[in-house]
Amino acid sequence: MIVDGHVHIWQRKMLPDSLLRAYLEPLLALDGLAMDLTIDREQDWPMSQVNSEQLLESMAEAKVDRAVVLPLDFGLVDPPGVGIEQYNDWVFECCRKDDKLIPFIGIDPMRGKVAEELVRKYVKHCDAKGVKVYPGTGYYPNDEKVDFFWKLMEDNDLIVVTHGGASWGPLDDKYTHPALFKEVLAKHPEMKLIVAHFGGKFRSETYQLAKEFPNVYTDCSALQGWLPTDPDTCKSRLQEAVKNMPGRVIFGSDWPLFDMAYPYAYWVRFVTEEAWTTEGEKLRVLGGTMSKILQI
Numbered sequence: 001m002i003v004d005g006h007v008h009i010w011q012r013k014m015l016p017d018s019l020l021r022a023y024l025e026p027l028l029a030l031d032g033l034a035m036d037l038t039i040d041r042e043q044d045w046p047m048s049q050v051n052s053e054q055l056l057e058s059m060a061e062a063k064v065d066r067a068v069v070l071p072l073d074f075g076l077v078d079p080p081g082v083g084i085e086q087y088n089d090w091v092f093e094c095c096r097k098d099d100k101l102i103p104f105i106g107i108d109p110m111r112g113k114v115a116e117e118l119v120r121k122y123v124k125h126c127d128a129k130g131v132k133v134y135p136g137t138g139y140y141p142n143d144e145k146v147d148f149f150w151k152l153m154e155d156n157d158l159i160v161v162t163h164g165g166a167s168w169g170p171l172d173d174k175y176t177h178p179a180l181f182k183e184v185l186a187k188h189p190e191m192k193l194i195v196a197h198f199g200g201k202f203r204s205e206t207y208q209l210a211k212e213f214p215n216v217y218t219d220c221s222a223l224q225g226w227l228p229t230d231p232d233t234c235k236s237r238l239q240e241a242v243k244n245m246p247g248r249v250i251f252g253s254d255w256p257l258f259d260m261a262y263p264y265a266y267w268v269r270f271v272t273e274e275a276w277t278t279e280g281e282k283l284r285v286l287g288g289t290m291s292k293i294l295q296i
């Protein structure tokens, strides 16, 4: 079974304009984008709206069995047209139609009481299994102000996916160092943490954190940004990750973000077929580990 630990769906009005633009910049720099996006480009961007039907089609093509869907809460930075509860409601509603899709909650802990109430709502009524957070919106994970949130995660056995590495636009990557979770995990050792993108440019911090805390995992989403031009870097990053965190590396795509530059099915095939690790480790990366922590 192939499990993708990191995908997104959204309607255009669910993401703030500034964030959609921020996501576009690095993508436009990638090879293979021959589109003219100069005029009203965020409106024309084919990925500015993606729904669960499109995701399921892409998954079928790529032979992915299950995917974890992560809503994104950037609303405290730049409010989108649709509120965060409505975005989360929509994601849970879409995922209810097909058990191939596993919805997480997307919420900014800086919302305080509102964040707590929404987490409780989706745990109680929708059996939510995890939460996506993005500290780049403006908080240090080890700030006392958000400690209530990690306690809530630990008490409800929720998996936390955090963005690690570079951030663009109005988001600040001084907040996205994986090492900032050190005190959090010391205090909440049962909390399962997935650092997305290996932690990107801060990945050595992810590996250090994983040495100290057994409940730290990482996902390889966005690594396909190196493809098709630099497969060697892509392979060596995968190798580095499993060497540092055997059994704790999770396949991820960040669908739909890289699909135009390097199709989803190619990315799955790359990880499945390239000779970068043992077959046993590949099985754990491609679904074994994520199935275990999701208890599916």
Ligand SMILES: [Zn+2]
Binding pocket: 006, 008, 254
């Ligand atoms: Zn993502």
